[in-house]
Amino acid sequence: AKAAGRNCLRIFDEAMREKIQLRVRLASDLRTALKAEQLSVHYQPIIDLFSGQVIKAEALLRWEHPELGQVSPEVFIPIAEETGAIHEIGNWVFREAARVAMQWNHQELTEDSVLRRISVNRSPRQFFTREGCDDWLAHLHDQGIPGEVLGVEITEGLLLDDRPDVMRQLTAFRSAGIAISLDDFGTGYSALSYLKKFDIDYLKIDRSFVQDIVSTEGSRAIVESIASMAVRLGMQVIAEGVEEPAQAEVLTAIGCRLAQGYLYARPMPEQAFMAFAAAEIET
Numbered sequence: 436a437k438a439a440g441r442n443c444l445r446i447f448d449e450a451m452r453e454k455i456q457l458r459v460r461l462a463s464d465l466r467t468a469l470k471a472e473q474l475s476v477h478y479q480p481i482i483d484l485f486s487g488q489v490i491k492a493e494a495l496l497r498w499e500h501p502e503l504g505q506v507s508p509e510v511f512i513p514i515a516e517e518t519g520a521i522h523e524i525g526n527w528v529f530r531e532a533a534r535v536a537m538q539w540n541h542q543e544l545t546e547d548s549v550l551r552r553i554s555v556n557r558s559p560r561q562f563f564t565r566e567g568c569d570d571w572l573a574h575l576h577d578q579g580i581p582g583e584v585l586g587v588e589i590t591e592g593l594l595l596d597d598r599p600d601v602m603r604q605l606t607a608f609r610s611a612g613i614a615i616s617l618d619d620f621g622t623g624y625s626a627l628s629y630l631k632k633f634d635i636d637y638l639k640i641d642r643s644f645v646q647d648i649v650s651t652e653g654s655r656a657i658v659e660s661i662a663s664m665a666v667r668l669g670m671q672v673i674a675e676g677v678e679e680p681a682q683a684e685v686l687t688a689i690g691c692r693l694a695q696g697y698l699y700a701r702p703m704p705e706q707a708f709m710a711f712a713a714a715e716i717e718t
């Protein structure tokens with residue numbers, strides 16, 4: 436039994452070591468990934484369920500590793516945050532999204548057309564620098580890009596930290612016309628009190644609630660409550676991870692107007708996204 440125990444430990448050690456080695460390797464490879472053009476930005480449409488139109492999109496980072504193939508952002512974003520690579524990479528994602536958002540809007544801009552936004556995920560780490568939001572805002576200013584074509588997605592944890600500079604940066608983004616989305620809503624601390632302290636434009640209801648909205652009364656009740664609370668607080672709700680028509684039906688019935696998920700489209704490269712968005716709008 437003792438020997439077996441020792442064996443288990445050895446296997447565990449081995450697995451641990453491999454995991455750590457992979458992280459070290461990814462951390463190192465990530466430093467050159469941007470220059471080596473292994474990174475790309477994909478765009479996932481966000482649909483207005485009432486009109487069927489694509490009114491927004493989310494920018495999502497992709498990494499095609501030369502030997503390992505696609506590495507998930509769930510894996511490499513935390514590494515990029517730890518090593519600090521997130522700053523350079525995140526700035527690049529923002530610039531790409533801004534460029535694509537301008538193209539998307541120019542395609543058929545009429546006088547009363549609503550500006551379509553592309554929102555970009557921003558890690559807490561990206562708020563905790565000396566430059567703060569300056570880099571992003573300076574870029575928009577230099578390029579003459581209106582903030583109204585962009586959004587920033589943040590998570591609850593950022594708001595709970597209560598750092599004065601976070602408030603300043605969020606206010607600066609909003610003053611520039613950039614919308615703020617609260618991501619993965621419902622999965623964090625959900626202290627709710629911060630919702631009246633910060634100006635949030637969109638609540639993104641986490642996929643875990645949407646997943647069993649059809650089968651589970653509890654999830655439906657939660658989403659319904661979030662939707663009505665959001666309306667009263669002047670926010671809009673986006674349902675994440677909509678995969679089935681039945682989920683979309685329930686969402687429409689309980690007044691959740693905006694949806695994102697594989698049912699409509701997966702995240703796509705720039706060209707495919709532009710084609711998809713243009714085709715949708717004609718119907």
Ligand code: C2E
Nearest residue numbers: 495496508509512528556557558676677678695696697702
């Ligand atoms: P997120 O911000 O919650 O992004 C939504 C995730 O849900 C994306 O995963 C998207 O591909 C996935 N998704 C969309 N629709 C569906 C669906 O119907 N079903 C399922 N199962 N999944 C769906 P992805 O692209 O793997 O990104 C994972 C996370 O990585 C993101 O979660 C975000 O936290 C982070 N991330 C991605 N790109 C960036 C970035 O440029 N900057 C930062 N800071 N984080 C990023």
Ligand code: CA
Nearest residue numbers: 493556588618
């Ligand atoms: Ca997001």
Ligand code: CA
Nearest residue numbers: 618619639675
């Ligand atoms: Ca999310």
Ligand code: CA
Nearest residue numbers: 590618619641
């Ligand atoms: Ca997430």
